[in-house]
Amino acid sequence: MVTDTNRFDRRRLLQAIGGGGAVLIAGCMGDLVGSDGGDADIQLLTMGVGDNIQGFFDETTAAFEEEHDISLELTSVTWDNAKQTVNNRVDGDQAPDVGRWPARWIPQLVGKEAIEPLDELMQGSFYDKFYEGMAEGCTYEGSYYGVPWAASNKCLFYNKNVFEAAGLDPEKPSLNSWDEMLEAATQITNETDTHALGLAGADAIETGSQYYHYHWSHGADLVDDDGAPVVNSPEGVAGLSFYADLHQKHGVTQPSPLSSTRQDIRELFESGSLGMVIAHAYAGLNIQENDAGFEFGIVQVPEGPAGRYSLNTVDSLVIFSQSEAKDLAKDLIRFYYDEERRFEYSSQKGFMPVMQSVGERAHFADSPVWGPFIEAGQYARTRPKLPNFNEFNDRMVLAIQQAVGGEQSPQAALDAAQEDLMSMMNAG
Amino acid sequence: MGRVFRSQRLRYVHQHRWAYLLIAPAAVFLLAVVGYPIVETFRLSLYQSQASTATETFVGLTHYEAILTDQAFYDLLYRTGKWVLAGVLGKTLLGLLIAVALNADVRGQKFFRTAFLIPWGIPYAISAVVFRWIEHPQYGALNAALLKLGVIEQGVGILGNPDTALLGVVVADIWIGTPFMAIIILAGLQSIPVELYEAASIDGADRYQQFRYITLPQLKGVLFIATLLSTIWTFVSFDVIWTMTRGGPLNATTTLVIQIYQVGLENGAMGRGAAYSVIGFFVLLMFALVYIRVYAGDDL
Secondary structure, rough: OOOOOOOOOOOHHHHHHHHHEEEEEEEHHHHOOOOOOOOOOOOEEEEOOHHHHHHHHHHHHHHHHHHOOEEEEEEEHHHHHHHHHHHHHHHOOOOOOOEEEHHHHHHHHHHOEEOOOOOOOHHHHHHEEEEEEHHOOEEOOOOOOOOEEEEEEOOOEEHHHHHHHHHOOOOOOOEEEHHHHHHHHHHHHHHHOEEEOOOOOOOOHHHHHHHHHHHHHHOOEOOOOOOOEEEOHHHHHHHHHHHHHHHHOOOOOOOOOOHHOOOHHHHHHHOEEEEEEOHHHHHEEEEEEHOOOEEEEEEOOEEOOOOOOOOEEEEEEEEEEOOOOHHHHHHHHHHHHOOHHHHHHHHOOOOEOOOOOOOHHHHHHOOHHHHHHHHHHHHOOOOEEEEEEEEHHHHHHHHHHHHHHHOOOHHHHHHHHHHHHHHHHHHH | OHHHHHHHHHHHHHHHHHHHHHHHHHHHHHHHHHHHHHHHHHHHOEEEOEEEOOEEEEOHHHHHHHHOOOHHHHHHHHHHHHHHHHHHHHHHHHHHHHHHHHHHHOHHHHHHHHOHHEEEEHHHHHHOOOOOOOOHOOOOOOHHHHHOOOOOOOOOOOOOOOOHHHHHHHHHHHHHHHHHHHHHHHHHHOOOHHHHHHHHHHHOHHHHHHHHHHHHHOHHHHHHHHHHHHEEEEEHOHHHHHHOOOOOOOOOOOOHHHHHHHHHOOOHHHHHHHHHHHHHHHHHHHHHHHHHHHHHHOOO
């Protein structure tokens, strides 16, 4: 029996009560930026507005209000509350007009018919502004549901001082393949007291993100074209074996990778306590800003037997179906994609540019930090868009932990994961 | 007979109509914020309900069947039991020791009583973050101290080892929850008549015998309430584990409450999450009933 719950039934009332609480909490805990009450003509919900970008939003909000003679309410919530807040607002019929939303979560809102297709907007000269891969990252079931807002991808950072101490060439290191990376890591482990490589293994979403580079580059996939899980292919087992062996067999990682999140290993590298780590561009920006006292280099994520991939994450701007100001919402989106504004946003926030013209500016193209990341665009690969990707990813993280912790062989860990994922997908 | 009873009851209600009217708003409020969510959770547990869709499919007891026939659920219950037992035992014993010490006539008694309350006044999540840092394999104060003393050669990841992670979070939970126990027990200690100790002393009872035969029996009621509350709070405790380990590594610190959050809210399987909640509700209810029956007897 399928019950249509589009009407305001008991469940929705409960969710609305919860939503009210979550919105209240989010309002208190998140940084409420430029809110002028609930009577605004248009509402924009975004996440994680910090000091580095608050000025940008203050200025652009004022400029848009003046340009259109309307009031714009900008609300920022913390990332921890983002998903729940948006879902509660949608369920409580209190959705904002425009919202920032990770592209990989688009299926979830499409499933609720909560966001509008933006095919009409994403065409012609407006569409041409974006890197193709970033724009395509906002599609689902053949339609554009978002406009690329922010993006990040990965490269391999290495500590030049550590390389030099280990007798490795700090300027032209051999780090093209996983095997070469392992060779360098082994030499660092043998010749220095520094832990050679950061390996994420904690019970966190990002452990999957770090591992998928190995999985994909060994020729494995997470799901097939029909969306069925295929994680335990021989290639997948080879990828996880290599990942786990870095700790289990070769001992070239930091101690206790099962307690290390992606953030932990990035911070270790930023403090000069690691030889290499796969990280976002802002690891480099942080080191430059904090003058950490060591030189670093950036190369592409090493390639495996089946190629090279850089995990690409795209956040988008979406328009909510409940919006009663959809035309104004589209105007707001167009407003934010003025080249100068995008440059200001990307450069201040430290995110990959999503517009080609911004990426071609010297600030990015000639930067020793940004240059490799712009180049990595050609290796970009996103996680599959599945309505229950979080659950999928959680199960993968458990398999990664089992292999890295030596509890199960990579084959057994992935076989068990495959079985659970099949049941999960069949259960819907 | 029945008619007489009904008419008496109606008369009683009529006589007290103003009292009923006055408590009605509170009763309606309680029904809305307590009763309704409980009923709704029961109902939701009978449906397949993904947060990502606007549809619900009635599946009857399928979620319960899947959960109760899965060995992983019993591992989860066992782990939850260990977490609750270790936490409540630690908090009670430490709380008792501190309360006895604070009850003695020592200098700075007021200062210590206030100081011991501080951990309880700090938001749990913040305390958990502090403990995560203390136990961090690279930056942690604990590892730094052990390294300096030469006990270990390199940082040990307490929270990264499935064998020690539960201990790592239990220690934080004990630190956070002990002040409550200490204060409650201290209140109980102060209500014990001094004459009992004086009489026992005259009869030749030593300190241990006084503690064993006067203090503990006199504290029975207080300890009963305090441990019951502590058990419930520890059972439903979320912040400490989530902040420190998110239930990992390898599910070594995943308790029933963490599982409910992961399944129902993080992964959006609201029906299955609700079924876990209902099971948790009954587990806690059964524990409370048995506990009251066994330990409270006719005293309460």
